[in-house]
Amino acid sequence: MPTNAVSRHYVAGGDLARAIAERLRAAGKDLERLAAGDLASVDEFHVRGRKATLELAAFLNVNSGSRVLDIGSGLGGPARTVAEAYGCHVTGIDLTEAFCDAAAIMSSWVRLADRVEFRQGDATHLPFDDGVFDAAMTIHVAMNIARKDHVYVEARRVLKPGGRFVVYDILQGEGGDVLYPVPWARAPSISHLATPEEMPRLLSDAGFGIVAVTDSTEESQRWFEGVAQRAAGTAPGVTFQAFLGDDFAEMARNQVANLRERRIRTVSYVCEA
Numbered sequence: 001m002p003t004n005a006v007s008r009h010y011v012a013g014g015d016l017a018r019a020i021a022e023r024l025r026a027a028g029k030d031l032e033r034l035a036a037g038d039l040a041s042v043d044e045f046h047v048r049g050r051k052a053t054l055e056l057a058a059f060l061n062v063n064s065g066s067r068v069l070d071i072g073s074g075l076g077g078p079a080r081t082v083a084e085a086y087g088c089h090v091t092g093i094d095l096t097e098a099f100c101d102a103a104a105i106m107s108s109w110v111r112l113a114d115r116v117e118f119r120q121g122d123a124t125h126l127p128f129d130d131g132v133f134d135a136a137m138t139i140h141v142a143m144n145i146a147r148k149d150h151v152y153v154e155a156r157r158v159l160k161p162g163g164r165f166v167v168y169d170i171l172q173g174e175g176g177d178v179l180y181p182v183p184w185a186r187a188p189s190i191s192h193l194a195t196p197e198e199m200p201r202l203l204s205d206a207g208f209g210i211v212a213v214t215d216s217t218e219e220s221q222r223w224f225e226g227v228a229q230r231a232a233g234t235a236p237g238v239t240f241q242a243f244l245g246d247d248f249a250e251m252a253r254n255q256v257a258n259l260r261e262r263r264i265r266t267v268s269y270v271c272e273a
């Protein structure tokens with residue numbers, strides 16, 4: 001059982017890679033012939049999934065020689081997607097050890113183990129030297145972190161000058177308090193949402209120039225309506241339910257309401273160090 005409340009929210013325990021493998025087999029997948037995209041419904045753990053990762057990745061300005069950092073890498077879906085699309089090397093760091101362990105195993109399933117690596121660590125104290133990465137990304141992570149200023153200062157520190165930093169997060173909307181449980185928290189104690197007004201200052205105070213801002217809330221609402229519909233079904237699919245458990249269906253219903261009522265917004269920022 002993890003020692004910190006955030007990791008305890010995400011994983012109850014057990015062998016995560018084995019649980020996902022069982023769901024893949026039940027869905028008729030041959031584990032010897034998996035493609036990275038076959039894992040997307042479980043390992044792209046953010047609103048709008050693999051499509052959003054590919055959109056963001058296009059702004060990283062990376063090539064096959066680049067070293068990329070994924071801050072809060074989860075099960076490693078975004079890291080593998082970027083490594084596969086651009087041939088670069090991606091290092092993932094995540095607070096939740098069980099996610100890092102499963103991410104490494106899942107990378108070997110899709111023959112990407114030589115292009116990605118995963119380390120347990122905290123986004124507010126990155127275990128890397130200054131200026132070692134060509135680009136960095138963080139997708140749906142800062143919602144769990146009160147000291148976002150430390151996350152962005154650390155991201156700036158480990159990037160080379162001119163390196164791109166892409167942030168895609170859930171922000172507090174204007175429609176009222178968040179309805180819980182949600183996929184990142186069962187209660188407000190581990191939820192720390194920034195507002196769209198706060199984000200530009202947080203990023204520029206950390207030393208980033210902001211190149212582009214995109215609000216994807218409407219598309220996110222439609223995407224989550226589909227997720228909620230599938231989660232209401234009975235089949236144990238290859239989904240976030242594999243680690244979040246049976247209350248994922250309620251989380252998904254709440255997310256639809258949170259997005260529809262603009263209690264939350266999904267926004268991405270393309271930044272330059």
Ligand SMILES: C[S@@+](CC[C@H](N)C(=O)[O-])C[C@H]1O[C@@H](n2cnc3c(N)ncnc32)[C@H](O)[C@@H]1O
Pocket residue numbers: 006007010043044045046071072073074075076077078093094095096099121122123124138139140141144145183184
């Ligand atoms: C919603 S998941 C997103 C995972 C991944 N970015 C993705 O999009 O598939 C949030 C992740 O943030 C991680 N996390 C939360 N707080 C963190 C921190 N302080 N440092 C590093 N990772 C953190 C969690 O362990 C979890 O894996």
